[in-house]
Amino acid sequence: VSFLSEDDFLRFMDRFFPRSNxxxxxxxxxxCAILSCPQEICLSTDIFLExxxxxxxxxxxxDIGYKALAVNLSDIAAMAARPLGFALNLMFxxxxxxxxxxxxxxxxxxxxxxxxxPLVGGDLSKAPCLGLDITIWGQSSGRFLTRGGxxxxxxxxxxxxxxxxxxxxxxxxxxxxxxxxxxxESVQAHLRPQIHLQKAWQLGGQxxxxxxxxxxxxxxxxxxxxxxxxxxxxxxxQGQDLHPEVISFAQERGLDPLKxxxxxxxxxxxxxxxxKEEIPALQTILPELRPIGExxxxxxxxxxxxxxxxxxxxxxxxEES
Amino acid sequence: VSFLSEDDFLRFMDRFFPRSNxxxxxxxxxxCAILSCPQEICLSTDIFLExxxxxxxxxxxxDIGYKALAVNLSDIAAMAARPLGFALNLMFxxxxxxxxxxxxxxxxxxxxxxxxxPLVGGDLSKAPCLGLDITIWGQSSGRFLTRGGxxxxxxxxxxxxxxxxxxxxxxxxxxxxxxxxxxxESVQAHLRPQIHLQKAWQLGGQxxxxxxxxxxxxxxxxxxxxxxxxxxxxxxxQGQDLHPEVISFAQERGLDPLKxxxxxxxxxxxxxxxxKEEIPALQTILPELRPIGExxxxxxxxxxxxxxxxxxxxxxxxEES
Numbered sequence: 001v002s003f004l005s006e007d008d009f010l011r012f013m014d015r016f017f018p019r020s021n022x023x024x025x026x027x028x029x030x031x032c033a034i035l036s037c038p039q040e041i042c043l044s045t046d047i048f049l050e051x052x053x054x055x056x057x058x059x060x061x062x063d064i065g066y067k068a069l070a071v072n073l074s075d076i077a078a079m080a081a082r083p084l085g086f087a088l089n090l091m092f093x094x095x096x097x098x099x100x101x102x103x104x105x106x107x108x109x110x111x112x113x114x115x116x117x118p119l120v121g122g123d124l125s126k127a128p129c130l131g132l133d134i135t136i137w138g139q140s141s142g143r144f145l146t147r148g149g150x151x152x153x154x155x156x157x158x159x160x161x162x163x164x165x166x167x168x169x170x171x172x173x174x175x176x177x178x179x180x181x182x183x184x185e186s187v188q189a190h191l192r193p194q195i196h197l198q199k200a201w202q203l204g205g206q207x208x209x210x211x212x213x214x215x216x217x218x219x220x221x222x223x224x225x226x227x228x229x230x231x232x233x234x235x236x237x238q239g240q241d242l243h244p245e246v247i248s249f250a251q252e253r254g255l256d257p258l259k260x261x262x263x264x265x266x267x268x269x270x271x272x273x274x275x276k277e278e279i280p281a282l283q284t285i286l287p288e289l290r291p292i293g294e295x296x297x298x299x300x301x302x303x304x305x306x307x308x309x310x311x312x313x314x315x316x317x318x319e320e321s
Numbered sequence: 322v323s324f325l326s327e328d329d330f331l332r333f334m335d336r337f338f339p340r341s342n343x344x345x346x347x348x349x350x351x352x353c354a355i356l357s358c359p360q361e362i363c364l365s366t367d368i369f370l371e372x373x374x375x376x377x378x379x380x381x382x383x384d385i386g387y388k389a390l391a392v393n394l395s396d397i398a399a400m401a402a403r404p405l406g407f408a409l410n411l412m413f414x415x416x417x418x419x420x421x422x423x424x425x426x427x428x429x430x431x432x433x434x435x436x437x438x439p440l441v442g443g444d445l446s447k448a449p450c451l452g453l454d455i456t457i458w459g460q461s462s463g464r465f466l467t468r469g470g471x472x473x474x475x476x477x478x479x480x481x482x483x484x485x486x487x488x489x490x491x492x493x494x495x496x497x498x499x500x501x502x503x504x505x506e507s508v509q510a511h512l513r514p515q516i517h518l519q520k521a522w523q524l525g526g527q528x529x530x531x532x533x534x535x536x537x538x539x540x541x542x543x544x545x546x547x548x549x550x551x552x553x554x555x556x557x558x559q560g561q562d563l564h565p566e567v568i569s570f571a572q573e574r575g576l577d578p579l580k581x582x583x584x585x586x587x588x589x590x591x592x593x594x595x596x597k598e599e600i601p602a603l604q605t606i607l608p609e610l611r612p613i614g615e616x617x618x619x620x621x622x623x624x625x626x627x628x629x630x631x632x633x634x635x636x637x638x639x640e641e642s
Contacts, residue, residue: 006538007546025361030467031399031534032363032459040346042353045408045456047446078352087366089410089454125368128449133410135366135456138353146351213352217327225328 009124016105021118023084033120035085042144043137044075050129058172063191065104068132069111070195071216074268077197078214080145080204081138083117088134091127115197141201145212147226150273152297154210156226156233157279157289159199160269162219163242163261164189167249186245193268200270202286208278215271218264219292220301220310226271227295234302235262235293258303259310330445337426342439344405354441356406363465364458365396371450379493384512386425389453390432391516392537395589398518399535401466401525402459404438409455412448436518462522466533468547471594475531475616477547477554478600480520480609481590483540484563484582485510488570507566514589521591523607529599536592539585540613541622541631547592548616555623556583556614579624580631 003009010029019027026034048068050056059067069086076083092101112119117136150156168190171183203209215222223233239247239257250257273295274282283289301308324330331350340348347355369389371377380388390407397404413422433440438457471477489511492504524530536543544554560568560578571578594616595603604610622629 005542026363026465026467031396032365032402032465034361034363034400034465034467037358037360037362039358040355041358042347042355043408043441044353045410045442045444045454047410047412047444047454049412049446049448052446052448075352079355081353087364087456089366089368091368091370091452120364121366123366123368123454125370125373127370127373127452131412131448131452133366133368133444133454135408144347144353144355146347146355221326 006124013105013119016109017112017119021085021116024118024120027118028121033087035120038139041084041137041139042076042079042081043135044072045133045135046072046075047131047133049131056130059191061100061103062107064130064132065106065108066111066192068134069108070193071268072134072136073111073115073195073197074193074214074216076136076138077195077200077270078145078212079138080141080143080200080212082141082201083115083136083138085118085120086112086134086136087120088122088132090122091125091129091131093127093129096130141204143204145200145204145209145272147211147213148228149211150227150231150295152231152295153276154273154295155276155279155291156223156271156273156293156295157291158215158269158271159196159286159288159290160194160267161189161243161246162215162264162267162269163246163250163257165193165266165268166218166260166264167246169266171249183245183249185243186249190266193266195268196270199286199288203270203272206282206285208274208282210273212270212272215264215267215269218267219262219271220264222271223301224299226273229299232296232298232300232302233293234296234305235308236304237292241290259308262308262310327445334426334440337430338433338440342406342437345439345441348439349442356441359460361465362405362458362460363397363400363402364456365393366454366456367393367396368452368454370452377451380512382421382424383428385451385453386427386429387432387513389455390429391514392589393455393457394432394436394516394518395514395535395537397457397459398516398521398591399466399533400459401462401464401521401533403462403522404436404457404459406439406441407433407455407457408441409443409453411443412446412450412452414448414450417451462525464525466521466525466530466593468532468534469549470532471548471552471616473552473616473618474597475594476597476600476612477544477592477594477614477616478610478612479536479590479592480517480607480611481515481588482510482564482567483536483585483588483590484567484571484578486514486587486589487539487581487585488567490587492570504566504570506564507570511587514587516589517591520607520609524591524593527603527606529595529603531594533591533593536585536588536590539588540583540592541585543592544622545620547594550620553617553619553621553623554614555617555626556629557625558613562611580629583629583631
């Protein structure tokens with residue numbers, strides 16, 4: 001790509017992202033944006049980098065634009081919050097073409113449009129690889145749901161699939177995009193993860209819900225982050241409860257589907273907790289809410305009361321599933 | 322570097338950046354930070370990338386940590402605002418050592434400490450080169466000073482040096498850090514730019530000041546961004562008014578010092594405007610305030626009433642100075 005100037009790039013961005021919005025008092029093109037804020041906001045930032053988080057060999061430009069924003073929206077969902085706006089730092093190598101950026105921004109703009117959130121500004125730089133660093137912020141939809149706050153005996157639940165995006169990633173790495181038919185929903189879960197914002201707002205409205213987070217590094221790693229290191233989890237979820245593609249993907253490779261799913265990675269499912277007696281009422285409101293196990297006073301991960309020997313995303317190589 | 326986990330990295334960061342602050346209701350380690358906000362905030366984000374914005378051959382780890390945050394603080398200064406907090410996306414290649422990060426974070430922490438701003442969160446990724454993407458936000462110190470708002474006849478002024486950081490960059494590129502003595506203040510201006518926050522707040526308190534921006538791409542490019550494309554600038558500043566190192570650096574290379582300084586780049590000086598009759602009063606408050614020329618109704622850049630043929634940072638190669 002060559003843009004004549006930063007001003008030229010700003011005009012290009014105007015084609016995809018509106019400059020006016022209730023939240024945005026002064027938009028792109030000054031030293032800072034000026035934002036109208038509620039008393040409290042929640043804020044998160046994520047790196048989405050080629051070769052680390054995606055490959056151009058099987059991510060389309062539109063997939064990249066979608067997912068860069070989606071994973072940030074997932075952090076807002078994890079607080080049961082409503083997104084207000086976002087900023088983009090875009091790094092790109094010389095060979096990126098203008099129509100690639102157009103496709104990427106169109107998909108990002110479509111997703112931003114669903115929640116009417118403005119792109120308030122950002123920065124632009126040449127770089128050795130494509131990267132999209134997004135900062136996003138939001139406001140409470142009633143209360144922020146943080147991690148933790150659960151007690152032994154509480155039921156842990158998820159909304160969304162676990163293991164599916166991991167199957168998708170592995171299928172894409174093995175076969176690349178073009179040769180791939182057998183695991184369409186897995187691939188979709190990796191390229192275009194579903195973000196559960198509306199469901200998060202419903203959970204935020206229920207006092208029974210103790211806390212919430214999004215599962216981005218796999219349950220094995222994220223469960224102790226949620227419960228705190230002083231508590232543990234006893235998983236009651238069974239392999240047969242998983243998405244059929246996860247079961248068949250794991251079995252084809254001689255892996256245990258449940259362990260495969262617990263190692264997860266990039267699930268972007270929501271993980272929450274509530275007292276056991278509150279679960280039926282929550283399921284009336286959110287039938288997709290799926291109990292996966294119980295918080296226990298003994299630290300560590302157990303599956304059906306047996307200690308589970310699993311290590312998470314940092315150590316994929318050494319996994320024992 | 323190898324950190325055992327993201328949690329391990331969070332503990333490492335705790336050594337440099339406090340977790341508690343009035344602005345920070347929930348700190349690092351959850352899906353989002355929760356921030357206590359005024360009714361309006363200003364927000365900016367900047368990419369600071371190895372090979373594009375700095376080189377490790379002549380930037381120390383401490384210089385990198387300092388400058389990554391400093392250039393963001395400059396965007397807050399350019400609004401006459403007070404910084405509230407920042408988030409960091411850190412990308413680093415495998416070979417970066419832990420003591421490099423320690424030195425880098427210590428310098429960043431020192432600068433953040435000057436303004437008591439918390440690091441509220443961020444993200445971490447392996448990458449082909451070192452990169453620090455910072456998002457920063459602030460609150461008004463009375464009013465936000467945006468770009469523009471000036472009229473023909475207004476006097477343009479700067480706070481800080483122009484051309485000095487450019488001389489420093491060129492000296493470093495020519496000679497590298499170790500061999501360099503003749504241009505110490507130039508080199509300092511490039512490696513450790515001074516940020517004019519307090520002066521910006523003083524300007525914000527003066528009704529006479531029409532607007533403000535920070536000069537990051539050189540005055541040649543930034544003047545029309547400030548005045549708007551419909552107005553022009555007649556520069557009255559003279560070569561002899563520049564920093565002595567700028568004069569000698571340019572003259573040694575057969576370049577006109579004034580044109581060299583106007584092309585600038587990374588000056589991080591503040592550029593403002595006020596009606597002519599208000600300038601003496603402003604100079605009583607800020608003696609360093611230096612008039613550089615006048616806003617004129619004819620678009621374009623003029624030097625002492627003659628059209629100036631200069632192109633800015635995007636086209637360094639073609640400059641005619």
